[in-house]
Amino acid sequence: xxxxxxxxxxxxxxTPVHADDTIDVAATRTxxxxxxxxxxxxxxxxxGTGEYGALSRAERAKMAALCVExxxxxxxxxxxxxxxxxxxxxxxxxAFADAGVEALMVxxxxxxxxxxxxxxxxxxxxxxxxxxxxxxxxxxYRTRVAIQPEVLHELSRHERIIGMKACNTDxxxxxxxxxxxxxxxxxxxGEDSLFPLHLAAxxxxxxxxxxxxxxxxxxxxxxxxxxxxxxxxxxxHRALIPLMDMAFAETNPGxxxxxxxxxxxxAPAVLAPLVAPAADLQSRLRxxxxxxxxxxxxxx
Numbered sequence: 001x002x003x004x005x006x007x008x009x010x011x012x013x014x015t016p017v018h019a020d021d022t023i024d025v026a027a028t029r030t031x032x033x034x035x036x037x038x039x040x041x042x043x044x045x046x047x048g049t050g051e052y053g054a055l056s057r058a059e060r061a062k063m064a065a066l067c068v069e070x071x072x073x074x075x076x077x078x079x080x081x082x083x084x085x086x087x088x089x090x091x092x093x094x095a096f097a098d099a100g101v102e103a104l105m106v107x108x109x110x111x112x113x114x115x116x117x118x119x120x121x122x123x124x125x126x127x128x129x130x131x132x133x134x135x136x137x138x139x140x141y142r143t144r145v146a147i148q149p150e151v152l153h154e155l156s157r158h159e160r161i162i163g164m165k166a167c168n169t170d171x172x173x174x175x176x177x178x179x180x181x182x183x184x185x186x187x188x189x190g191e192d193s194l195f196p197l198h199l200a201a202x203x204x205x206x207x208x209x210x211x212x213x214x215x216x217x218x219x220x221x222x223x224x225x226x227x228x229x230x231x232x233x234x235x236x237h238r239a240l241i242p243l244m245d246m247a248f249a250e251t252n253p254g255x256x257x258x259x260x261x262x263x264x265x266x267a268p269a270v271l272a273p274l275v276a277p278a279a280d281l282q283s284r285l286r287x288x289x290x291x292x293x294x295x296x297x298x299x300x
Contacts, residue, residue: 014050063079108139161185214240
């Protein structure tokens with residue numbers, strides 16, 4: 001896989017599970033079939049939305065293999081690797097490679113509070129030893145580590161580091177990153193809330209959480225933005241603000257899982273330490289998703 005396939009809308013999907021914390025295979029297949037029918041450009045399982053840290057290693061590998069099987073080569077599958085330690089992260093990456101995924105989305109090492117030199121060396125070593133190309137997953141509000149733009153510029157020139165998921169909410173940081181990354185490097189927005197702005201600033205697409213529920217709406221925003229119709233893209237995005245506010249009012253993916261039956265996926269269970277979202281939030285989110293689904297029925 002190369003960076004040219006990292007474009008468009010790639011939903012960050014939740015992991016449907018049974019009450020015993022094992023993967024709900026039927027629900028997962030139903031979810032992926034729905035997303036493929038809606039025209040997604042890729043699939044990103046096993047990130048934070050996929051409750052990576054709460055799944056057993058065996059269930060993570062099972063989920064990766066299930067996604068590969070369900071997708072059938074139609075779009076790339078890029079699972080997250082969210083282990084904080086190098087050797088565990090590499091073991092996860094190799095297990096996912098054995099499952100047949102195309103690339104790995106590797107989170108910034110956290111908890112140890114590394115220096116910028118440590119972050120740079122971590123990703124360079126991982127890229128050299130990884131069985132697959134990698135995307136850098138920068139999400140400083142979770143890891144407490146922001147990667148300096150100059151470090152990302154350097155990493156973008158490694159032939160096996162093909163892109164990044166950008167979750168730094170500082171737009172000036174994003175602009176500085178875009179000013180110096182290699183032209184071959186695919187920067188993907190990682191923030192639903194900033195998606196059209198990231199596209200206008202040079203992102204090739206996005207890894208979008210709520211695209212799990214409304215892939216056509218997000219695809220429409222992408223098409224408007226990439227056609228240079230920025231004002232229209234922003235207006236379409238603005239219509240989704242109430243949805244985003246509710247979807248992230250409690251820790252993701254709890255709210256989203258509670259309403260996925262609206263798209264035919266009845267798997268509301270979350271994994272410890274998450275709990276089901278408040279009843280009032282579920283009710284309000286259900287009404288909003290129902291409204292948005294009706295609104296997007298006519299989208300191509």
